[in-house]
Amino acid sequence: MQHDYAIEQLLKDELNRQRHGLELIASENFTSLQVMQTMGSCFSNKYAEGYPGKRYYGGCEVVDKAETLAIERLKKLFGAEYANVQPHSGAQANAAVFLGVLKPGDPILGFDLSHGGHLSHGSPVNFSGKVYQANFYGVEEHSGLIDMDKVEQKAMEVKPKLIICGASAYSRDWDYQRFRSIADKVGALLLADIAHPAGLIATQLLNDPLPHCHIITSTTHKTLRGPRGGIIMMGKNFENPWGRTTKAGKPIMMSDILNSAVFPGMQGGPLEHIIAAKAVAFHEALQDDYKDYTQRVVKNAQAMVKALMEKGYKIISDGTDNHLMLIDLRNKGVTGKVAEQALVKAELTVNKNMVPFDDQSPMITSGIRIGTAAITTRGLDEKDCHQIVNWIDQVITNVENDTTINKVKAEINEFMQQYPLYPEL
Ligand SMILES: *Cc1c(COP(=O)(O)O)cnc(C)c1O
Numbered sequence: 570m571q572h573d574y575a576i577e578q579l580l581k582d583e584l585n586r587q588r589h590g591l592e593l594i595a596s597e598n599f600t601s602l603q604v605m606q607t608m609g610s611c612f613s614n615k616y617a618e619g620y621p622g623k624r625y626y627g628g629c630e631v632v633d634k635a636e637t638l639a640i641e642r643l644k645k646l647f648g649a650e651y652a653n654v655q656p657h658s659g660a661q662a663n664a665a666v667f668l669g670v671l672k673p674g675d676p677i678l679g680f681d682l683s684h685g686g687h688l689s690h691g692s693p694v695n696f697s698g699k700v701y702q703a704n705f706y707g708v709e710e711h712s713g714l715i716d717m718d719k720v721e722q723k724a725m726e727v728k729p730k731l732i733i734c735g736a737s738a739y740s741r742d743w744d745y746q747r748f749r750s751i752a753d754k755v756g757a758l759l760l761a762d763i764a765h766p767a768g769l770i771a772t773q774l775l776n777d778p779l780p781h782c783h784i785i786t787s788t789t790h791k792t793l794r795g796p797r798g799g800i801i802m803m804g805k806n807f808e809n810p811w812g813r814t815t816k817a818g819k820p821i822m823m824s825d826i827l828n829s830a831v832f833p834g835m836q837g838g839p840l841e842h843i844i845a846a847k848a849v850a851f852h853e854a855l856q857d858d859y860k861d862y863t864q865r866v867v868k869n870a871q872a873m874v875k876a877l878m879e880k881g882y883k884i885i886s887d888g889t890d891n892h893l894m895l896i897d898l899r900n901k902g903v904t905g906k907v908a909e910q911a912l913v914k915a916e917l918t919v920n921k922n923m924v925p926f927d928d929q930s931p932m933i934t935s936g937i938r939i940g941t942a943a944i945t946t947r948g949l950d951e952k953d954c955h956q957i958v959n960w961i962d963q964v965i966t967n968v969e970n971d972t973t974i975n976k977v978k979a980e981i982n983e984f985m986q987q988y989p990l991y992p993e994l
Pocket of ligand 1: 596657658659660661686687689735736737762763764765788798799
């Protein structure tokens with residue numbers, strides 16, 4: 570077989586990029602070496618349609634053990650009664666839940682995409698917005714916060730079958746209890762999508778959705794620091810609310826509805842190499858030093874917000890409870906797109922992001938989103954966050970000055986040499 574030098578070289582280039590730059594994209598992180606190596610393992614060769622003990626293929630004894638470990642560890646991590654570790658991604662996990670609990674055309678209510686919600690919660694360009702009748706709640710313009718009375722009003726108006734809480738760019742905690750009382754009032758199921766703050770929830774730094782939300786979905790690759798993938802959980806399993814029964818006349822449990830929605834409803838063969846890597850990540854998240862990590866993530870985010878506000882940056886909701894912040898750049902006279910491009914040139918990797926009530930298009934935007942999950946994994950602390958804000962500010966106030974941008978880049982590359990990434994590779 571001919572060795573592929575082209576991809577081998579690109580892997581080296583990407584590792585160098587990750588080593589030398591400052592990764593501030595809120596949805597990214599660096600997995601442990603074991604998580605990464607498990608993704609690139611012989612489990613990738615195995616077909617295992619079905620679930621542990623009930624597969625459509627032979628030879629699944631070993632992957633059954635790995636998937637069972639992943640499920641048991643995940644249940645322990647969140648105190649969940651039910652877990653499914655097969656969704657290929659966060660969007661797939663949401664799609665499976667929708668498929669399991671909704672009928673085409675059903676009304677749903679989620680967080681406004683232009684306020685920081687996620688595509689898979691009813692965007693017109695996503696299947697969730699094409700198949701279901703999507704409605705949204707958002708934040709208040711003056712506070713950047715969700716007004717729960719308005720959520721209730723909206724829910725009474727649109728009578729959703731499913732209410733979704735959770736977002737991609739909301740820096741505040743969620744009132745799951747109030748969401749549940751609203752869901753109960755209108756007869757909706759409640760889904761919490763904790764893709765972003767999952768690791769902070771697992772370590773009790775944020776409100777726990779499991780006692781209040783019927784179903785929980787998440788990714789495993791953001792604050793949870795595992796492989797790229799999705800999961801579904803329930804705090805408590807329950808009988809389906811539509812009176813569906815088995816042939817023998819027994820009520821069907823939600824665990825069965827969700828399992829069959831994932832497979833065979835949404836997906837074919839599970840990615841057992843990724844599931845095994847999820848098991849490794851859950852094992853890591855169950856250790857004491859993971860809680861120490863998530864605490865440092867939040868401290869770093871708060872230090873970053875404080876330093877940014879001192880330099881006159883407008884942070885949506887004026888603070889953060891989690892690992893991320895959304896910066897409104899309108900008072901700085903640059904768009905999100907221009908800021909992203911200049912910052913990326915300096916190897917400060919961020920993403921442009923719509924801010925609530927944005928007057929720019931999603932391709933331009935007025936804001937950037939910053940997160941501290943990845944830099945905290947690298948070992949950076951609050952003092953370093955002040956330095957990062959100095960660099961961000963130098964770039965944003967000099968977006969057209971390549972000399973300044975290159976000077977910042979050189980300083981960052983030099984600085985990051987103190988924080989080796991995958992030295993074994
Ligand atoms: C990131 C994210 C997802 C989707 O994750 P993918 O793995 O990219 O499909 C879903 N929901 C929310 C709220 C997210 O932030």
